[in-house]
Amino acid sequence: MFRDKISDEFNLRKQADELGVRVWQTPSFLFIVMGIIIIAAMTGVYIASVHYDSPEVVVISESVVVVLLLVIGNSIITTVEEVAKSNKMKSEFVSIASHQLKTPISEMKWQIELLVSKFFDGLSEKQIEIINEIAHSGEKMGRLINDLLDVARIDQGQLALAKEKINFCTIVEKAMESHQVFAKASNVEMAMTCNLKMLEVFADKRRINVVLDNLISNAIKYIDGGGKVDVLVENIDGFAQFCIRDNGVGVPRADQNSLCEKFFRSNNSIKNQTDGTGLGLYISKNIIEQSGGKLWFKSIENVGSEFYFSLPIVEEQKKGLDEIV
Amino acid sequence: MSMNNKKLLIVEDDLVLQKALSEYLTMEGFEVRCAGDGEVGVQMAFEDKPDLILLDIVLPKKDGYAVLTEVRADERTKHVPIVLLTNLGSISDVEKALELGATTYLVKADYKLEEVTAKIKEILSIK
Numbered sequence: 001m002f003r004d005k006i007s008d009e010f011n012l013r014k015q016a017d018e019l020g021v022r023v024w025q026t027p028s029f030l031f032i033v034m035g036i037i038i039i040a041a042m043t044g045v046y047i048a049s050v051h052y053d054s055p056e057v058v059v060i061s062e063s064v065v066v067v068l069l070l071v072i073g074n075s076i077i078t079t080v081e082e083v084a085k086s087n088k089m090k091s092e093f094v095s096i097a098s099h100q101l102k103t104p105i106s107e108m109k110w111q112i113e114l115l116v117s118k119f120f121d122g123l124s125e126k127q128i129e130i131i132n133e134i135a136h137s138g139e140k141m142g143r144l145i146n147d148l149l150d151v152a153r154i155d156q157g158q159l160a161l162a163k164e165k166i167n168f169c170t171i172v173e174k175a176m177e178s179h180q181v182f183a184k185a186s187n188v189e190m191a192m193t194c195n196l197k198m199l200e201v202f203a204d205k206r207r208i209n210v211v212l213d214n215l216i217s218n219a220i221k222y223i224d225g226g227g228k229v230d231v232l233v234e235n236i237d238g239f240a241q242f243c244i245r246d247n248g249v250g251v252p253r254a255d256q257n258s259l260c261e262k263f264f265r266s267n268n269s270i271k272n273q274t275d276g277t278g279l280g281l282y283i284s285k286n287i288i289e290q291s292g293g294k295l296w297f298k299s300i301e302n303v304g305s306e307f308y309f310s311l312p313i314v315e316e317q318k319k320g321l322d323e324i325v
Numbered sequence: 326m327s328m329n330n331k332k333l334l335i336v337e338d339d340l341v342l343q344k345a346l347s348e349y350l351t352m353e354g355f356e357v358r359c360a361g362d363g364e365v366g367v368q369m370a371f372e373d374k375p376d377l378i379l380l381d382i383v384l385p386k387k388d389g390y391a392v393l394t395e396v397r398a399d400e401r402t403k404h405v406p407i408v409l410l411t412n413l414g415s416i417s418d419v420e421k422a423l424e425l426g427a428t429t430y431l432v433k434a435d436y437k438l439e440e441v442t443a444k445i446k447e448i449l450s451i452k
Contacts, residue, residue: 103339106433110345113438118352142434152408 003322025079028259032073040133048143087155100146105145108138121167147279150210151262154286159289161204165314168201168240169194172233179220187226194233199241201311203291208311209285211295214280215244215307222305223248239293239310251299261287266299283311330423331449335359336366337394338384342433343446346379350445363387367395370402377445378407382418390425391440397426402451406448410441 016023023029041061048061112135116128123131153159176192182191201208219229227247234241251259255266263278281295288295290314301307332335337343337414340361347357358365363384370378371391378396382389397401409422409430419430428448431441434451 003350098410103342106412107339107345109434110342110349110438114345114349117439118349145434194422 159294192231211284247304250301
């Protein structure tokens with residue numbers, strides 16, 4: 001592990017590709033050059049001071065070294081600035097493009113809704129079925145755009161979260177209900193246990209729903225040919241803890257460290273049979289962490305997974321809950 | 326609850342959205358009028374005195390914030406509920422709009438016409 005980290009640190013080509021700069025511009029390369037120059041300079045100054053008695057020579061050679069170091073230091077800063085700037089531009093581009101895409105999607109959605117709800121006379125069942133499928137595709141596109149926008153906001157540090165009191169069991173229950181149809185169609189049985197009905201958390205309701213949607217749909221989606229999903233909500237040390245357990249395909253050990261990274265999709269056995277962008281867990285983890293909680297998981301390939309997240313309980317409730325527990 | 330005689334003003338420059346929204350709301354029993362830019366929007370708000378205004382933020386001539394400020398400043402329209410329709414959806418935009426006196430806001434791409442209508446009915450029946 002440590003060796004991997006070190007070799008990654010000195011894999012200049014990989015680093016240059018990741019940062020979008022030339023090899024000689026990568027910070028690691030420049031640091032190596034700087035190190036070599038410092039060693040050479042110290043040796044040079046030492047030799048100069050041994051062979052030449054005049055202090056001028058030592059001063060001049062030291063000045064040359066200082067200037068060289070300044071030049072290299074400056075180019076390191078410039079590279080880092082360039083990388084930061086291009087990252088910012090990338091995020092801004094995603095954000096602007098997504099906003100622009102939202103308008104035609106709203107147009108499409110509203111027109112389809114107008115058609116099927118107010119002007120459906122004369123449409124055959126087949127026509128309505130096709131229109132509904134178009135609507136479904138539009139919704140999928142809308143969700144993807146929302147995900148991209150969220151990622152852009154996270155990258156820019158601008159994911160703003162509202163703070164409101166939420167009854168945790170109710171919001172979990174509702175999220176489970178909205179996945180009932182999908183679960184049934186996938187031959188998955190769902191069960192929920194909520195130990196404290198009055199458990200309240202301070203968080204952004206809409207965003208927590210996004211997290212719940214992601215975790216519940218993942219649990220169902222990655223069960224191959226029928227199975228079981230169990231949800232447990234409890235109060236653990238002043239945090240509302242959500243746990244969802246499935247007996248699905250699980251996450252291969254090699255993928256577990258990268259699972260919550262942006263655009264990462266695990267190489268499990270049914271990867272190609274399932275839809276996914278690799279953004280859900282990245283967004284969810286960021287939402288939970290920014291809300292003062294944690295998101296983590298345990299998984300064994302071909303056995304199943306357990307995904308957890310915790311959120312701080314509303315302060316004035318903590319004491320009361322402790323007494324009940 | 327009957328929506329007869331409830332007058333709505335839609336200020337929206339995207340004609341496809343404007344048309345879909347106005348047709349839907351008309352069929353729901355509202356009396357709907359539309360403006361395609363901020364200037365006409367303010368003028369119609371003063372003349373028609375609608376029961377509720379649906380207002381886009383990005384508009385030609387006068388943006389939604391300017392419309393909001395003028396409508397709120399005028400005696401004739403200062404109590405009219407205003408629902409902002411936006412696709413911006415960033416917290417700072419929303420906060421600014423709510424500070425200027427908007428009743429609430431809806432992100433267009435996330436809401437169905439049915440949900441927009443439900444919101445309008447909710448606001449009008451509370452009033």
